[in-house]
Amino acid sequence: MPKAGTLSKLASFPDSRLRILNAENALLIMYPRPVQPTIPVFWGGHSDATLRRVARVGDGWHPTQITLEQLKKGLGKLKGFCEEIGRDYDSLPVIARPGNTYPINAETHARHVGIDHLVMDTPIKEDDPDLRTLRHAMERVADICGLTPRASSPA
Numbered sequence: 001m002p003k004a005g006t007l008s009k010l011a012s013f014p015d016s017r018l019r020i021l022n023a024e025n026a027l028l029i030m031y032p033r034p035v036q037p038t039i040p041v042f043w044g045g046h047s048d049a050t051l052r053r054v055a056r057v058g059d060g061w062h063p064t065q066i067t068l069e070q071l072k073k074g075l076g077k078l079k080g081f082c083e084e085i086g087r088d089y090d091s092l093p094v095i096a097r098p099g100n101t102y103p104i105n106a107e108t109h110a111r112h113v114g115i116d117h118l119v120m121d122t123p124i125k126e127d128d129p130d131l132r133t134l135r136h137a138m139e140r141v142a143d144i145c146g147l148t149p150r151a152s153s154p155a
Helices: 048-057 068-085 132-144
Strands: 018-022 027-030 042-044 060-062
Touching: 042 048, 048 060, 048 068
Parallel strands: 042 060
Antiparallel strands: 018 027
């Protein structure tokens, strides 16, 4: 533990919510503390090393902008790595973010593919001054994912 008065030499953050207490070991403390005992960590990437890490210590996998074939192959590898160490594969949520690598449709995001959550990039490449294209894309994906509109809050 650093001596009193040395924290400002290790790190300084204006709102004092995150402080480095031991720069050598990178021990971090965050305030306010989260409600759950730990913050879930979802690992990105799709190398074997990443998938082994997800199986060993991760709370989930977050593959981004990989092809559907790479996603399916990664899910198979992750399942195998979980079996090797005796971890329940179904306990690991998968949050996919396809970007523009494959279309978002019922086949690519059905539960049988292994997707639990989806991060959708907004279609900002098109001129869309009244946001019709964005709204259409969001409604299409919501329909594919089986989402229903939420009740609006009273004004």
